[in-house]
Amino acid sequence: MSMAEAWWNDTLIATSDDIxxxxxxxxxxxxxxxxxxxxxxxxxxxxxxxxTAHYYTLAVDGAENRDAAWYYPEPKDAAKEIAGRVAFWRGVEVR
Structure with missing residues (x-):
């Protein structure tokens, strides 16, 4: 897979080729x-x-994006592939 990046507030916040x-x-x-x-x-x-999803607020250069990232600390069996992973929304650009 190619490299994916997550950007918010002109800042690279995540990068991985394992999406x-x-x-x-x-x-x-x-x-x-x-x-x-x-x-x-x-x-x-x-x-x-x-x-049950839990959330993070993003903080970059003094700006906050409330609950813009989420993760499942204990996903159900049907979603076990997202254990230990974080997703984004609310203006976060994934490219």
């Missing part, structure tokens, strides 16, 4: 996301087949 795509979302390995841009969020949502 899993689920429902049109690119899931990056957690270790490929820059630690310094992630802030823990208390937000969670539930997907019937993936499980």
């Amino acid at each position: 899993v795509t689920v429902e049109g979302n690119a899931y990056f390995p957690r270790e490929s996301v820059k630690d310094e841009v992630l802030r823990d969020s208390a937000t969670t949502t539930v997907c019937p087949w993936k499980g």
Whole structure:
């Protein structure tokens, strides 16, 4: 697979050639996301087949993008391929 990058606020926040795509979302390995841009969020949502999603707020150059990244710490069996991975939305460009 070719290299995928996630950009927000003119900053590269993740890069990897190991992407899993689920429902049109690119899931990056957690270790490929820059630690310094992630802030823990208390937000969670539930997907019937993936499980409970937890969120990160992105912080870049003093700007914040609330709950713009999500991950499944314990995905259900049907979604086990996204364990240890992070996806983005809310203006994050994946290319």
